[in-house]
Amino acid sequence: MSSRTLSTTASRTYWLGRYLERAGSITRLVSVNANLLMDLPTKLQLGWLPLVEILANQDTYQALYGASGGDAKVISPSSYEKSVTRFLLSDTRNPGSLISVLTYARANARTLRGTLPRAAYEHINDAHSYAKESIQEPLSRTRRSNALQHVVERLQHIDGFLSATMLHDASWQFLRLGNFIERADMTTRIIDLRSSNLLSAQSALAPFSDIQWRSILNSLDAMQGYFISQQNPINQSDVLEFLLKNSELPRSLLRCFSTIRNCLRSLPRNTEPLKLINSMRQQLQRARVHNLKNEKLHRYVGARQKQLSTLHQKITHTYFPDA
Amino acid sequence: MAIQWQDYPADKTWDELICPSGRARKGVAALKRMLGALDDDELKERKYAAELAIRSMGITFTVYSGEQSDTIDREWPFDIIPRLILKTEWDHITKGLIQRVKALNCFIDDIYHQQSILKDGIIPRAYIEKSNDFRPECMGISPTHDTWSHVCGSDLVRDDDGKLYVLEDNLRVPSGVSYMLENREVMKRVFPELFTTNVIHPVNDYPAELAKCLRSLNPNSTSTPQIAVLTPGIYNAAYFEHTYLANAMAAELVEGRDLEVGKDEYLYMRTIRGLVRVDVLYRRIDDTYLDPEVFNADSTLGVAGIMRAWRAGKVALANAPGCGVADDKVIYTYVPDIIRYYLNESPLLSNVPSYRCVEKQHRDFVLDNLDKLVVKPANESGGYGMLIGPKATRKEQNQFAKQIRANPRNYMAQPMLNLSTAPTLIDTHAEPRHLDLRPFILSGASHYVSTGGLTRVAMRKGSIVVNSSQGGGSKDTWVIDT
Numbered sequence: 001m002s003s004r005t006l007s008t009t010a011s012r013t014y015w016l017g018r019y020l021e022r023a024g025s026i027t028r029l030v031s032v033n034a035n036l037l038m039d040l041p042t043k044l045q046l047g048w049l050p051l052v053e054i055l056a057n058q059d060t061y062q063a064l065y066g067a068s069g070g071d072a073k074v075i076s077p078s079s080y081e082k083s084v085t086r087f088l089l090s091d092t093r094n095p096g097s098l099i100s101v102l103t104y105a106r107a108n109a110r111t112l113r114g115t116l117p118r119a120a121y122e123h124i125n126d127a128h129s130y131a132k133e134s135i136q137e138p139l140s141r142t143r144r145s146n147a148l149q150h151v152v153e154r155l156q157h158i159d160g161f162l163s164a165t166m167l168h169d170a171s172w173q174f175l176r177l178g179n180f181i182e183r184a185d186m187t188t189r190i191i192d193l194r195s196s197n198l199l200s201a202q203s204a205l206a207p208f209s210d211i212q213w214r215s216i217l218n219s220l221d222a223m224q225g226y227f228i229s230q231q232n233p234i235n236q237s238d239v240l241e242f243l244l245k246n247s248e249l250p251r252s253l254l255r256c257f258s259t260i261r262n263c264l265r266s267l268p269r270n271t272e273p274l275k276l277i278n279s280m281r282q283q284l285q286r287a288r289v290h291n292l293k294n295e296k297l298h299r300y301v302g303a304r305q306k307q308l309s310t311l312h313q314k315i316t317h318t319y320f321p322d323a
Numbered sequence: 324m325a326i327q328w329q330d331y332p333a334d335k336t337w338d339e340l341i342c343p344s345g346r347a348r349k350g351v352a353a354l355k356r357m358l359g360a361l362d363d364d365e366l367k368e369r370k371y372a373a374e375l376a377i378r379s380m381g382i383t384f385t386v387y388s389g390e391q392s393d394t395i396d397r398e399w400p401f402d403i404i405p406r407l408i409l410k411t412e413w414d415h416i417t418k419g420l421i422q423r424v425k426a427l428n429c430f431i432d433d434i435y436h437q438q439s440i441l442k443d444g445i446i447p448r449a450y451i452e453k454s455n456d457f458r459p460e461c462m463g464i465s466p467t468h469d470t471w472s473h474v475c476g477s478d479l480v481r482d483d484d485g486k487l488y489v490l491e492d493n494l495r496v497p498s499g500v501s502y503m504l505e506n507r508e509v510m511k512r513v514f515p516e517l518f519t520t521n522v523i524h525p526v527n528d529y530p531a532e533l534a535k536c537l538r539s540l541n542p543n544s545t546s547t548p549q550i551a552v553l554t555p556g557i558y559n560a561a562y563f564e565h566t567y568l569a570n571a572m573a574a575e576l577v578e579g580r581d582l583e584v585g586k587d588e589y590l591y592m593r594t595i596r597g598l599v600r601v602d603v604l605y606r607r608i609d610d611t612y613l614d615p616e617v618f619n620a621d622s623t624l625g626v627a628g629i630m631r632a633w634r635a636g637k638v639a640l641a642n643a644p645g646c647g648v649a650d651d652k653v654i655y656t657y658v659p660d661i662i663r664y665y666l667n668e669s670p671l672l673s674n675v676p677s678y679r680c681v682e683k684q685h686r687d688f689v690l691d692n693l694d695k696l697v698v699k700p701a702n703e704s705g706g707y708g709m710l711i712g713p714k715a716t717r718k719e720q721n722q723f724a725k726q727i728r729a730n731p732r733n734y735m736a737q738p739m740l741n742l743s744t745a746p747t748l749i750d751t752h753a754e755p756r757h758l759d760l761r762p763f764i765l766s767g768a769s770h771y772v773s774t775g776g777l778t779r780v781a782m783r784k785g786s787i788v789v790n791s792s793q794g795g796g797s798k799d800t801w802v803i804d805t
Binding site: 004005006007008010110111113114118119170174267268269318319320322 | 557
């Protein structure tokens with residue numbers, strides 16, 4: 001393995017990995033949410049705002065759409081659909097929107113033409129242009145759903161292309177580190193925010209609680225895997241166990257931790273970050289998560305996010321302090 | 324209708340492929356026959372195949388637009404009809420170019436040491452001292468092999484009478500070689516059959532020769548020196564080339580911010596393993612941006628302290644700072660004298676006849692003949708600040724006369740050459756278009772000249788502007804046995 005990988009190259013591939021992963025998360029979350037809302041009674045008031053919390057900065061949203069966004073008690077949740085989806089998908093003023101994230105990914109890929117396979121930039125450029133052209137207001141639900149599907153496919157194509165053609169050297173490990181740190185972070189966010197407003201099993205709306213867990217699984221491409229692996233009907237403790245601790249689910253927290261550990265193992269000067277991820281992973285393996293509820297779950301997941309952020313800092317500090 | 328060779332006007336200027344009589348020049352007959360046998364659809368197919376190859380190979384150059392974020396990569400404009408040069412002529416050109424670059428390197432080394440050429444009165448001292456590209460900071464430095472310009476791109480043109488001239492020597496940071504290499508790859512995809520019927524000398528040894536040249540500059544005692552290519556970054560027009568060469572040489576592509584000079588005055592790059600020493604830096608940024616400690620203090624492209632590291636002999640810089648002193652258009656006029664002075668040989672290649680405006684007799688002639696001459700400023704490159712007399716208005720000529728009188732040192736003039744042409748595919752016809760040729764000369768422990776070079780062609784009818792940023796294209800250049 002090349003030991004000469006420049007710090008800036010490592011930093012750019014790392015962030016490329018994060019942006020590509022984030023673009024996929026945004027796209028999936030918006031799609032899944034649209035589906036979820038069709039199955040829920042409107043009085044549940046779940047609406048679109050939770051997505052803003054998961055994916056972006058609430059203040060940015062308020063600043064941009066506050067006036068028209070209005071008060072949740074007055075306006076029906078679906079009326080947020082337009083503003084939130086626009087904010088999350090096509091609004092260039094939101095640094096966390098799909099189009100912004102793809103723009104950063106493209107800019108990074110452009111500077112990495114000596115590192116990535118030649119066609120990688122073209123594929124990423126293509127995903128960016130496609131998103132830019134196809135996700136424009138006014139956007140009907142059908143067209144949006146269609147376009148998001150295509151964006152996801154393009155992103156998956158990029159993943160597969162890079163994996164199949166790129167040298168699996170240090171740069172590749174940084175790309176994967178970016179992918180999986182972002183993925184782990186997103187998995188925790190989705191679990192956190194989606195479960196915080198879960199319906200209590202005792203309420204009259206209990207039947208819909210199930211639907212919410214389904215949507216969490218869907219957001220993480222984990223529905224089919226759940227049934228194959230758990231062989232149980234959907235229920236909170238099995239879903240939590242599956243999403244946090246399953247070793248085979250590509251988006252489970254444990255799986256992300258394991259992949260991050262493997263990436264770090266093959267990098268030089270890995271003592272500090274490797275020590276951290278090893279202990280994160282062991283803690284997670286030992287943890288009893290299936291009974292976590294409400295505040296406890298929120299605290300548990302929050303602590304994982306903090307660890308991930310520390311890990312990010314350690315990686316940055318070790319490999320690209322000035323980049 | 325395809326290419327109708329009998330209608331091709333080869334009698335207007337010197338044509339590289341076709342004689343005035345309409346017959347193919349020596350070595351060209353097979354190509355001419357083969358092109359003539361293609362019908363419109365086949366021609367279009369080949370042209371499309373070339374465009375496709377260029378796109379899929381990602382051969383681009385960068386065009387500046389207002390905002391940086393809008394800077395775009397354009398696909399490289401390419402003409403599928405190659406330009407041919409006989410091996411016998413090329414051998415002569417190779418010798419002439421090496422002679423020239425050798426002498427120029429002697430000159431630069433002399434200027435930064437004894438300055439005997441000035442003391443002997445061959446070149447007036449004032450020319451050097453007033454040159455924008457003379458760097459007093461380089462005085463007394465002795466780079467490996469006493470060689471300063473390791474990569475030189477000289478522009479060759481042919482006039483009406485078929486005679487070849489050196490138009491200028493780019494001794495600082497010449498670009499274009501990656502396009503020379505890629506053009507050949509494109510041609511192999513588009514006309515594979517031609518490569519089996521002709522003996523076309525390969526060009527792809529250039530990156531290996533460049534790596535060899537750079538390795539030979541290693542000032543440190545490592546057996547395999549670490550080579551890095553310093554680029555100003557992705558917004559530079561030649562960024563494609565920088566990545567291309569770094570990849571082809573297995574060198575690191577770095578920007579200024581990847582580098583630092585240590586307390587030990589060695590040059591280091593920041594890697595994931597920590598600092599790694601760089602022994603040879605092939606720098607693709609201008610002198611003035613190289614070191615904010617010494618030159619432009621605002622430069623963020625360079626590396627603070629790199630001049631100290633170079634002076635201490637701890638890193639080799641290719642090309643060495645200060646080469647521009649020989650790149651000056653007025654110094655150019657002395658190249659034949661420089662060859663005679665240092666090598667005691669007569670020049671094998673001709674200079675374009677030139678007039679120095681600082682000399683009264685020359686100046687008077689230039690001022691009287693502004694409508695016939697091309698006047699060039701001494702220190703500009705890329706065709707900036709030039710007067711093309713025959714195409715200028717009276718007012719522009721008068722304006723220029725004023726500038727020449729005010730600062731004669733800064734100008735030289737040449738007769739306007741009628742650049743030679745070669746058949747170029749326009750739609751589905753062949754039409755003559757003007758062109759030049761830029762071969763690349765490497766100087767380290769030994770010398771090497773690229774096989775052929777980059778042929779640039781003015782795609783607009785009658786134009787002699789070959790720059791890619793101004794509607795220029797390029798052709799593959801074949802050095803052939805007959």
